[in-house]
Amino acid sequence: xxxxxxxxxxxxxxxxxxxxxxxxxxxxxxxxxxxxxxxxxxxxxxxxxxxxxxxxxxxxxxxxxxxxxxxxxxxxxxxxxxxxxxxxxxxxxxxxxxxxxxxxxxxxxxxxxxxxxxxxxxxxxxxxxxxxxxxxxxxxxxxxxxxxxxxxxxxxxxxxxxxxxxxxxxxxxxxxxxxxxxxxxxxxxxxxxxxxxxxxxxxxxxxxxxxxxxxxxxxxxxxxxxxxxxxxxxxxxxxxxxxxxxxxxxxxxxxxxxxxxxxxxxxxxxxxxxxxxxxxxxxxxxxxxxxxxxxxxxxxxxxxxxxxxxxxxxxxxxxxxxxxxxxxxxxxxxxxxxxxxxxxxxxxxxxxxxxxxxxxxxxxxx
Amino acid sequence: xxxxxxxxxxxxxxxxxxxxxxxxxxxxxxxxxxxxxxxxxxxxxxxxxxxxxxxxxxxxxxxxxxxxxxxxxxxxxxxxxxxxxxxxxxxxxxxxxxxxxxxxxxxxxxxxxxxxxxxxxxxxxxxxxxxxxxxxxxxxxxxxxxxxxxxxxxxxxxxxxxxxxxxxxxxxxxxxxxxxxxxxxxxxxxxxxxxxxxxxxxxxxxxxxxxxxxxxxxxxxxxxxxxxxxxxxxxxxxxxxxxxxxxxxxxxxxxxxxxxxxxxxxxxxxxxxxxxxxxxxxxxxxxxxxxxxxxxxxxxxxxxxxxxxxxxxxxxxxxxxxxxxxxxxxxxxxxxxxxxxxxxxxxxxxxxxxxxxxxxxxxxxxxxxxxxxxxxxxxxxxxxxxxxxxxxxxxxxxxxxxxxxxxxxxxxxxxxxxxxxxxxxxxxxxxxxxxxxxxxxxxxxxxxxxxxxxxxxxxxxxxxxxxxxxxxxxxxxxxxxxxxxxxxxxxxxxxxxxxxxxxxxxxxxxxxxxxxxxxxxxxxxxxxxxxxxxxxxxxxxxxxxxxxxxxxxxxxxxxxxxxxxxxxxxxxxxxxx
Numbered sequence: 055x056x057x058x059x060x061x062x063x064x065x066x067x068x069x070x071x072x073x074x075x076x077x078x079x080x081x082x083x084x085x086x087x088x089x090x091x092x093x094x095x096x097x098x099x100x101x102x103x104x105x106x107x108x109x110x111x112x113x114x115x116x117x118x119x120x121x122x123x124x125x126x127x128x129x130x131x132x133x134x135x136x137x138x139x140x141x142x143x144x145x146x147x148x149x150x151x152x153x154x155x156x157x158x159x160x161x162x163x164x165x166x167x168x169x170x171x172x173x174x175x176x177x178x179x180x181x182x183x184x185x186x187x188x189x190x191x192x193x194x195x196x197x198x199x200x201x202x203x204x205x206x207x208x209x210x211x212x213x214x215x216x217x218x219x220x221x222x223x224x225x226x227x228x229x230x231x232x233x234x235x236x237x238x239x240x241x242x243x244x245x246x247x248x249x250x251x252x253x254x255x256x257x258x259x260x261x262x263x264x265x266x267x268x269x270x271x272x273x274x275x276x277x278x279x280x281x282x283x284x285x286x287x288x289x290x291x292x293x294x295x296x297x298x299x300x301x302x303x304x305x306x307x308x309x310x311x312x313x314x315x316x317x318x319x320x321x322x323x324x325x326x327x328x329x330x331x332x333x334x335x336x337x338x339x340x341x342x343x344x345x346x347x348x349x350x351x352x353x354x355x356x357x358x359x360x361x362x363x364x365x366x367x368x369x370x371x372x373x374x375x376x377x378x379x380x381x382x383x384x385x386x387x388x389x390x391x392x393x394x395x396x397x398x399x400x401x402x403x404x405x406x407x408x409x410x411x412x413x414x415x416x417x418x419x420x
Numbered sequence: 421x422x423x424x425x426x427x428x429x430x431x432x433x434x435x436x437x438x439x440x441x442x443x444x445x446x447x448x449x450x451x452x453x454x455x456x457x458x459x460x461x462x463x464x465x466x467x468x469x470x471x472x473x474x475x476x477x478x479x480x481x482x483x484x485x486x487x488x489x490x491x492x493x494x495x496x497x498x499x500x501x502x503x504x505x506x507x508x509x510x511x512x513x514x515x516x517x518x519x520x521x522x523x524x525x526x527x528x529x530x531x532x533x534x535x536x537x538x539x540x541x542x543x544x545x546x547x548x549x550x551x552x553x554x555x556x557x558x559x560x561x562x563x564x565x566x567x568x569x570x571x572x573x574x575x576x577x578x579x580x581x582x583x584x585x586x587x588x589x590x591x592x593x594x595x596x597x598x599x600x601x602x603x604x605x606x607x608x609x610x611x612x613x614x615x616x617x618x619x620x621x622x623x624x625x626x627x628x629x630x631x632x633x634x635x636x637x638x639x640x641x642x643x644x645x646x647x648x649x650x651x652x653x654x655x656x657x658x659x660x661x662x663x664x665x666x667x668x669x670x671x672x673x674x675x676x677x678x679x680x681x682x683x684x685x686x687x688x689x690x691x692x693x694x695x696x697x698x699x700x701x702x703x704x705x706x707x708x709x710x711x712x713x714x715x716x717x718x719x720x721x722x723x724x725x726x727x728x729x730x731x732x733x734x735x736x737x738x739x740x741x742x743x744x745x746x747x748x749x750x751x752x753x754x755x756x757x758x759x760x761x762x763x764x765x766x767x768x769x770x771x772x773x774x775x776x777x778x779x780x781x782x783x784x785x786x787x788x789x790x791x792x793x794x795x796x797x798x799x800x801x802x803x804x805x806x807x808x809x810x811x812x813x814x815x816x817x818x819x820x821x822x823x824x825x826x827x828x829x830x831x832x833x834x835x836x837x838x839x840x841x842x843x844x845x846x847x848x849x850x851x852x853x854x855x856x857x858x859x860x861x862x863x864x865x866x867x868x869x870x871x872x873x874x875x876x877x878x879x880x881x882x883x884x885x886x887x888x889x890x891x892x893x894x895x896x897x898x899x900x901x902x903x904x905x906x907x908x909x910x911x912x913x914x915x916x917x918x919x920x921x922x923x924x925x926x927x928x929x930x931x932x933x934x935x936x937x938x939x940x941x942x943x944x945x946x947x948x949x950x951x952x953x954x955x956x957x958x959x960x961x962x963x964x965x966x967x968x969x970x971x972x973x974x975x976x977x978x979x980x981x982x983x984x985x986x987x988x989x990x991x992x993x994x995x996x997x
Binding site: 103104105128129130134135136138139140142144145146155156158159160161207211217 | 890892893895896897898899900901902903906910911914915
């Protein structure tokens with residue numbers, strides 16, 4: 055399903071939950087809407103589902119207008135499926151009945167499926183590996199199983215748009231990883247357009263074809279996971295998605311002088327014009343490297359956290375604390391003086407991404 | 421590209437907004453008009469009557485009544501009775517709640533049900549049963565004579581007796597509120613205090629009590645309101661001893677036939693109703709304050725161990741609760757079998773005659789049973805439908821208008837029963853001066869009074885059911901294609917039905933045995949069960965009133981067994997699907 059959002063604004067009383075959101079979604083795409091709580095991502099999803107109507111702007115699905123301030127197509131008349139944050143399994147129906155419900159009532163069930171409801175139910179149960187749970191009631195299921203039922207119910211009628219509202223947030227860490235695979239697999243299998251709301255950047259990076267990063271009801275950046283991660287357009291995207299340190303300094307002839315230090319020059323690959331103008335360079339923790347001595351900025355180790363593969367250092371440079379990931383084992387101790395440099399891979403990376411100017415220009419136009 | 425597929429809908433809306441808007445507005449206007457007519461208008465009439473003189477507004481009635489020393493005696497009795505019984509209810513309720521919730525006594529579910537028993541049985545039956553237990557030839561007296569010849573049981577026909585029975589009848593209210601709060605106090609808060617060096621007792625007074633206080637105060641105020649509102653206990657115990665409190669004084673004014681009766685009763689009602697409304701507002705504020713705990717999870721597991729004292733605590737609890745809950749009722753039932761009131765309890769003196777009499781010979785009782793059953797059924801159905809609709813609108817479309825509607829619906833329940841009954845008389849005797857539609861004097865006035873008084877109970881019950889179901893259940897039904905009727909039949913009704921029916925069951929039992937409102941609104945041929953028992957008791961036919969009360973208690977027990985079975989079956993069905 056192609057979706058077009060144009061100037062979508064939603065106000066609750068005087069507070070604006072969404073302000074003039076523009077975006078488009080192509081058929082079969084997996085889109086993640088990423089942002090901290092209260093950024094308007096759930097409101098956007100509820101507008102797409104048809105639970106709310108926009109205060110301004112409109113939404114089109116397959117070139118048909120479905121939501122505008124003067125009228126909204128209700129959810130039951132849209133070709134959608136949805137996975138709720140709380141699963142929303144009806145406590146009085148069995149697993150099988152939950153899945154059969156959309157087959158019986160959904161307006162857009164393909165006739166090929168309508169003819170074979172029982173077989174389709176079995177098929178979907180197999181898809182989520184719950185064949186032997188068909189007769190169970192929701193309260194007899196574990197969290198992960200409930201999640202699978204919610205997924206199965208959402209895809210059963212083959213909707214052309216699948217909406218997911220933080221579907222993994224109530225599962226524990228290990229199950230979350232497993233369910234990520236499951237969701238990717240189902241997406242590949244069904245080829246449905248997916249819109250997936252989350253506040254977890256690793257979920258969005260791992261699964262989405264494109265990510266819409268939101269903050270305070272507005273879109274910050276739209277792009278592929280790699281673009282979002284490596285070429286953030288705003289400070290918020292840099293710090294929220296890449297956990298980047300925002301190093302102050304000035305730019306001169308394409309070279310960055312951190313902390314206004316003429317002697318240290320960082321040649322970094324392209325950075326959004328936004329940062330150039332503000333005299334800032336976003337540097338992700340793994341882009342730094344630490345040395346005992348060298349041509350860089352000196353700082354002091356404030357904190358050390360061993361994390362297995364990496365060691366996470368907090369380094370006080372001037373007045374700012376920077377986060378640095380250093381491959382384990384790290385040899386620096388708290389209180390030690392260190393020199394912070396840009397990692398060597400930088401140059402390699404640079405040749406690698408020669409062509410990404412286009413990426414930036416194209417993302418900014420989306 | 422911009423081809424709207426909502427043309428149908430959106431054009432419809434564009435073409436017809438005047439019609440739709442008019443339709444909606446009409447609904448709002450009609451609903452508001454009905455609310456005002458049934459819920460507000462009677463109370464306005466009452467207030468107006470209390471200040472109306474010959475031609476214009478004057479406060480003559482207030483001056484007259486406040487000048488009489490007897491009024492001050494009534495007020496003093498009321499203050500003493502309400503204060504004493506509220507204190508008793510709070511002390512007993514908090515202690516029981518604390519012991520049953522936090523200690524490791526066993527069989528908590530049974531204890532819980534036993535605590536609620538005296539609250540569920542109508543209070544006039546409770547006082548009747550206690551008078552039988554404490555009568556000069558009752559069980560208690562025979563136990564006392566074993567100890568000494570000179571001991572006499574306590575005379576319950578006194579202020580002290582009223583305080584005692586009121587306290588026993590209403591401490592479960594405090595208990596329920598306190599249990600709700602205690603369960604939600606996270607035990608980590610107590611652990612934090614213990615680990616900071618506070619002992620058990622310090623923890624109780626410095627942590628548990630302050631956190632629970634708004635909840636306890638809310639329950640205490642509810643008991644206060646119940647004590648103030650109660651008519652059955654002061655009517656059964658106070659009237660024979662010539663002790664009047666506000667509720668019985670109003671009743672006596674109305675049934676006495678002197679010229680100023682109605683306006684004098686109206687003045688007393690405004691005083692009583694004013695205090696009750698004030699108390700309700702304060703209670704509401706307190707409960708709102710204690711809502712912060714609502715998000716906390718319930719924690720039912722015991723928090724301290726009684727150790728070797730447990731068996732003593734348990735025996736104490738069981739003895740107390742069985743004595744309070746069951747012994748007086750048994751004493752009443754034995755009275756109902758005595759050939760003549762006052763006889764020794766021997767085989768020869770036992771008879772079924774009183775049951776035969778009340779069930780077959782006395783046609784008044786039969787019609788009272790029919791009336792009460794009819795009233796209860798119709799009230800329950802009316803309230804179930806309207807109350808559920810109101811609850812749905814209130815929860816899904818919160819607006820100042822809907823909140824105001826809920827407040828208005830609360831008023832007839834917040835007012836004491838005698839006050840509401842009096843307001844009903846004023847409103848429906850001559851709704852328009854000079855025109856009597858014949859509602860007062862028929863069973864219709866009881867329908868109107870019951871439906872308005874108990875409406876809020878169903879609104880709350882249904883609202884709780886909707887809240888528990890949660891919005892996402894309904895949204896999921898929409899997403900997966902269910903429109904109006906399918907959504908209600910397949911998803912919403914099965915989910916809310918248990919909560920809805922629990923509310924309806926409560927309304928049914930309450931209206932079946934109601935006394936206060938019907939004591940003023942009944943007319944010949946339109947008696948209720950409560951009125952019949954009251955009339956038997958006033959005329960001195962104690963064996964008859966005991967027999968009829970025993971029947972009511974049986975109906976209650978059957979009702980509860982029925983409901984519990986229903987719930988169990990429901991749960992099982994839910995599991996099997």
